Amino acid sequence: MAEADRQRDSPKRERILQGALRAFAKKGFYNTRVSEIASEAGVADGTIYLYFKNKDDLLISLFEDRMEWVIERLTTELQAVEGGVLEKLRAFVGLHFQLAIENPDLAEFITVELRQSAKFVKEYENPKFADYLKILQFLIEEGQRGGELRTDLDSRLVSRALFGALDEVLLQLTLARTPPKDVTEETGQISRMIIDGLVHRDEHT
Amino acid sequence: MAEADRQRDSPKRERILQGALRAFAKKGFYNTRVSEIASEAGVADGTIYLYFKNKDDLLISLFEDRMEWVIERLTTELQAVEGGVLEKLRAFVGLHFQLAIENPDLAEFITVELRQSAKFVKEYENPKFADYLKILQFLIEEGQRGGELRTDLDSRLVSRALFGALDEVLLQLTLARTPPKDVTEETGQISRMIIDGLVHRDEHT
Amino acid sequence: MAEADRQRDSPKRERILQGALRAFAKKGFYNTRVSEIASEAGVADGTIYLYFKNKDDLLISLFEDRMEWVIERLTTELQAVEGGVLEKLRAFVGLHFQLAIENPDLAEFITVELRQSAKFVKEYENPKFADYLKILQFLIEEGQRGGELRTDLDSRLVSRALFGALDEVLLQLTLARTPPKDVTEETGQISRMIIDGLVHRDEHT
Amino acid sequence: MAEADRQRDSPKRERILQGALRAFAKKGFYNTRVSEIASEAGVADGTIYLYFKNKDDLLISLFEDRMEWVIERLTTELQAVEGGVLEKLRAFVGLHFQLAIENPDLAEFITVELRQSAKFVKEYENPKFADYLKILQFLIEEGQRGGELRTDLDSRLVSRALFGALDEVLLQLTLARTPPKDVTEETGQISRMIIDGLVHRDEHT
DNA sequence: CATGAATGAGCCTTCATTCAT
DNA sequence: TATGAATGAAGGCTCATTCAT
Numbered sequence: 001m002a003e004a005d006r007q008r009d010s011p012k013r014e015r016i017l018q019g020a021l022r023a024f025a026k027k028g029f030y031n032t033r034v035s036e037i038a039s040e041a042g043v044a045d046g047t048i049y050l051y052f053k054n055k056d057d058l059l060i061s062l063f064e065d066r067m068e069w070v071i072e073r074l075t076t077e078l079q080a081v082e083g084g085v086l087e088k089l090r091a092f093v094g095l096h097f098q099l100a101i102e103n104p105d106l107a108e109f110i111t112v113e114l115r116q117s118a119k120f121v122k123e124y125e126n127p128k129f130a131d132y133l134k135i136l137q138f139l140i141e142e143g144q145r146g147g148e149l150r151t152d153l154d155s156r157l158v159s160r161a162l163f164g165a166l167d168e169v170l171l172q173l174t175l176a177r178t179p180p181k182d183v184t185e186e187t188g189q190i191s192r193m194i195i196d197g198l199v200h201r202d203e204h205t
Numbered sequence: 206m207a208e209a210d211r212q213r214d215s216p217k218r219e220r221i222l223q224g225a226l227r228a229f230a231k232k233g234f235y236n237t238r239v240s241e242i243a244s245e246a247g248v249a250d251g252t253i254y255l256y257f258k259n260k261d262d263l264l265i266s267l268f269e270d271r272m273e274w275v276i277e278r279l280t281t282e283l284q285a286v287e288g289g290v291l292e293k294l295r296a297f298v299g300l301h302f303q304l305a306i307e308n309p310d311l312a313e314f315i316t317v318e319l320r321q322s323a324k325f326v327k328e329y330e331n332p333k334f335a336d337y338l339k340i341l342q343f344l345i346e347e348g349q350r351g352g353e354l355r356t357d358l359d360s361r362l363v364s365r366a367l368f369g370a371l372d373e374v375l376l377q378l379t380l381a382r383t384p385p386k387d388v389t390e391e392t393g394q395i396s397r398m399i400i401d402g403l404v405h406r407d408e409h410t
Numbered sequence: 411m412a413e414a415d416r417q418r419d420s421p422k423r424e425r426i427l428q429g430a431l432r433a434f435a436k437k438g439f440y441n442t443r444v445s446e447i448a449s450e451a452g453v454a455d456g457t458i459y460l461y462f463k464n465k466d467d468l469l470i471s472l473f474e475d476r477m478e479w480v481i482e483r484l485t486t487e488l489q490a491v492e493g494g495v496l497e498k499l500r501a502f503v504g505l506h507f508q509l510a511i512e513n514p515d516l517a518e519f520i521t522v523e524l525r526q527s528a529k530f531v532k533e534y535e536n537p538k539f540a541d542y543l544k545i546l547q548f549l550i551e552e553g554q555r556g557g558e559l560r561t562d563l564d565s566r567l568v569s570r571a572l573f574g575a576l577d578e579v580l581l582q583l584t585l586a587r588t589p590p591k592d593v594t595e596e597t598g599q600i601s602r603m604i605i606d607g608l609v610h611r612d613e614h615t
Numbered sequence: 616m617a618e619a620d621r622q623r624d625s626p627k628r629e630r631i632l633q634g635a636l637r638a639f640a641k642k643g644f645y646n647t648r649v650s651e652i653a654s655e656a657g658v659a660d661g662t663i664y665l666y667f668k669n670k671d672d673l674l675i676s677l678f679e680d681r682m683e684w685v686i687e688r689l690t691t692e693l694q695a696v697e698g699g700v701l702e703k704l705r706a707f708v709g710l711h712f713q714l715a716i717e718n719p720d721l722a723e724f725i726t727v728e729l730r731q732s733a734k735f736v737k738e739y740e741n742p743k744f745a746d747y748l749k750i751l752q753f754l755i756e757e758g759q760r761g762g763e764l765r766t767d768l769d770s771r772l773v774s775r776a777l778f779g780a781l782d783e784v785l786l787q788l789t790l791a792r793t794p795p796k797d798v799t800e801e802t803g804q805i806s807r808m809i810i811d812g813l814v815h816r817d818e819h820t
Numbered sequence: 821c822a823t824g825a826a827t828g829a830g831c832c833t834t835c836a837t838t839c840a841t
Numbered sequence: 842t843a844t845g846a847a848t849g850a851a852g853g854c855t856c857a858t859t860c861a862t
Contacts, residue, residue, distance in 0.1 A: 440645040529790060557815060563807065563813070572780070578775050607812030
C-alpha cells in the first residue's frame with residue numbers, strides 16, 4: 001500500500017493513467033489487458049504495480065483523478081459566468097459538452113465505464129462523481145431559493161435527470177465521434193428543453 | 206425455419222435467458238461465468254451452447270428478446286391511453302418506471318449493461334434499443350405536428366435526452382433497490398420537468 | 411471445494427498424484443511447475459484444478475494419500491512379524507528401508523519435502539506423519555511395558571530420534587540413489603546401534 | 616584477494632547475512648523475498664548484489680559462514696572436555712542442543728533448509744556440513760580405536776544416524792520454540808539411548 | 821438433445837535482477 | 842559503494858468452449 005502509491009504526482013504515474021484512459025476508452029475496462037496499458041504508457045508491465053495496487057485500483061484512481069480535474073475546471077469556469085442561475089445552467093450544459101469534446105477519450109471513458117464500475121468495482125462508492133452531481137444540485141437549489149426555478153421539484157432528482165440527459169446525448173456523440181460542428185446547436189436545444197420544457201408556448205416562435 | 210422456431214420457443218432456451226438475466230443483473234456480464242448461468246437455469250454448461258453460439262450471443266439474444274417484450278407491452282399500453290400527446294408522454298414516463306419496478310432484474314440489466322454491450326460486443330448495433338427510442342421519437346414528432354409540442358427541438362435529440370434522464374434516475378432507484386413507494390411522485394416530477402421545464406412560471410404554484 | 415474434490419478415487423486423480431510425486435521428487439515442490447505435473451500426468455493444466463484446489467493442496471493431498479498407504483503397509487507387515495518387541499523393532503527398521511527402496515520417488519519426496527511443507531504450507535499439521543510416528547512410539551511403549559526396553563527414556567523422544575536417524579540415513583541413500591545391495595547390512599547395523607547402543611561390550615565380538 | 620577479504624569482513628555483508636538468516640528462519644528460503652532480506656538488513660535491494668551473486672549464492676554463503684562458525688565453536692569446546700570418548704560424545708550432544716538454543720534462528724534455518732538446499736541449489740555440495748559430520752565421525756573412530764566403542768558399526772553410518780536423531784529432535788523443539796527448560800533432561804536421555812541402546816539391562820535401574 | 825469432464829489459451833501479478841544516478 | 846525505480850520473464854490459475862458419452 002505504502003509501496004503501491006509512490007508519489008501522487010509523478011510523470012510516470014500520469015503516463016500510466018493516460019495510457020489506461022486511452023486503452024479503456026478504446027476497448028473498455030474488461031477488454032483491456034494490463035500489458036496494453038503498459039505499452040500504451042511506454043512502461044514495463046511491472047511498473048504499473050509500483051503505482052497502483054492492481055487493475056481495479058488503476059480504474060478507480062483514474063476516476064478520482066480525472067473527475068477531480070473536471071470538477072475543478074467546471075467550478076472555475078462556472079464562477080466566471082455572468083448572470084443569473086439560468087445563465088449558469090446554460091453554461092453548465094455548454095461546459096459539460098465542451099469538456100467532452102476537448103477530451104474525447106475521457107468522455108468515452110466516463111460515459112461508458114461509470115455505471116459498470118460504480119456497481120462492480122467492489123466497495124467503490126465513487127465519491128468524486130457524487131461531487132460532480134452536487135455542483136448541479138446546488139445550482140438548482142440556488143435557483144429555487146432565488147425564485148428563478150420552480151420549487152415543486154426535488155433538486156436531487158432534477159440533477160440526476162439532467163445529468164442523465166446530458167450523458168446519454170454525449171454518449172451518442174462520443175460513440176459516433178461526431179465532429180464538434182453543430183454541438184453548440186445541440187447544446188442550445190438541450191438548454192431550452194430543460195429550462196422551458198417541451199410544451200409549446202406562444203413565446204416560442 | 207420450423208426447427209429454428211422450435212428452438213426459439215423452447216422452454217429450456219427461456220430458462221437459460223432467465224438465468225442469464227438474473228446472473229447479469231447480479232454480477233454484470235463480465236463477472237458472470239457461463240457455469241453460473243447454467244446452474245441458475247438448471248441446465249448443464251454445455252447445454253447453453255446448444256441454444257446460443259457463445260456468451261456474447263447469449264447477451265445479445267437476451268437484449269433482443271427482452272426489449273422485444275418491453276416494446277410490445279409499451280406499445281400496447283400506450284395505445285390504450287386516452288388523451289393527447291402530453292397525456293401519452295406522461296404515460297410513457299410512468300410505464301417506463303412501472304416496467305422497471307415490475308422487473309427489477311431486467312431494469313438493472315438494461316441500465317447497467319446497455320452501454321457497455323452496445324460498444325464492446327463486437328458488431329452489435331442493438332436494433333431493438335433503437336426501436337425503443339423510436340417510439341419516443343415518434344411520440345415527440347406526433348406532438349410537434351399536432352401543435353402540442355414545440356417544434357424548434359430535434360425529435361431525435363429530445364428522445365435521447367429524455368431516455369437518458371429516465372435511465373439515470375432509474376439507475377439510482379435500481380441500485381438502491383428502492384421500494385416502489387413514492388415512485389409515482391417521482392414519475393410526476395419528471396413528467397412535469399420535461400413538459401413544463403425548470404423555469405418558474407406563475408401557473409406553477 | 412465440492413468441485414475441487416471430485417471422486418477421491420479416480421484414475422485421473424491418481425495419475426496427477428503420481429505425476430506430482432515424480433516431479434516433486436525430481437525437482438522439489440518449489441521448482442516444479444504445475445504444467446510440468448500436468449504433462450507428467452498426461453492431462454491438461456486445468457484438469458489439475460478439477461481435482462485439487464491449488465498447488466499447495468496437491469502437495470498436502472499427496473502427503474495424506476501416500477502416508478496413508480505407507481502406514482497401512484507398515485501396519486500389516488508388522489503384525490505378521492513373529493517374536494517380541496525387539497524383533498518388531500528390527501522389522502520396523504527393515505521395512506522402513508525396504509519401502510523406501512521399492513518406492514524411491516516416494517522416499518525422496520518424503521525425506522526432502524516433509525520438513526519444508528510441515529512448516530510452510532500454511533495451517534497444515536500433517537496428521538498422517540504424526541500417525542506414522544505413533545506406530546513407532548507404541549512399539550516402544552509396548553517394549554517398555556513388557557520389560558524388554560528400558561523405561562527411563564521418553565517414548566515420544568525415542569521415536570522422534572529413531573525416525574530422525576532412519577530418515578537421515580535414508581536421505582543419504584536416496585540422494586546417492588544407492589543400489590539396494592548392502593542395504594540389509596546397513597539395516598542390521600542401525601538396528602544393533604539402536605538396540606544395543608554404541609558402547610563396547612564383551613558380548614559384541 | 617585483498618579485495619575479496621575486505622568484502623568478506625564487511626559489516627554490511629554480515630548484516631545482510633544476519634537479515635537473511637532471520638528471514639529464512641521465519642519464512643523459508645523460497646518464501647523469502649530478496650527485498651525482505653534487504654529491509655531486515657537495513658540496506659537497499661541492490662546492495663545485496665554487491666556482496667552476493669544472487670539469491671542462491673546468499674543461501675550458500677550463509678551456510679558456509681554459519682557452519683564454519685559452528686564448527687569452530689564445537690571444536691574448541693570439545694577440546695576442553697575432560698575424559699574419554701564417551702564423555703566427549705555426551706558433550707557433543709549437549710553442545711549441539713546448546714548451540715541451537717542459543718541461536719534459534721540458526722537452528723531453524725539449518726534443520727529446515729539444509730535438505731532442500733543441499734539438493735536443489737544447483738551444484739552445491741555443502742562441504743561445511745560434511746565437515747560437521749566429520750567431527751562426529753572422527754569421534755566415533757577414535758572411540759573405536761580406543762576400545763570404548765564397538766567396532767562392528769560403520770563410523771560414517773553411525774555419524775549420519777546420530778546427526779539425524781539429534782536433528783529431528785531439534786526440529787521438534789525448534790518448531791515448537793520450546794523453552795530451554797528440560798533440554799538438559801532430553802540431552803541426557805538421548806546420550807544414554809545412543810550410548811547404551813534401548814534394550815533393558817540390569818545396570819539401568 | 822443433454823451432459824459435464826476435460827481442455828488449453830490467455831491474463832494478472834510477482835519478484836529476482838539490473839543500472840542510471 | 843549504495844540506492845531503489847524499473848524491468849520483463851515466468852507461473853499459477855480461470856473459464857469459455859468442446860466433445861465423447
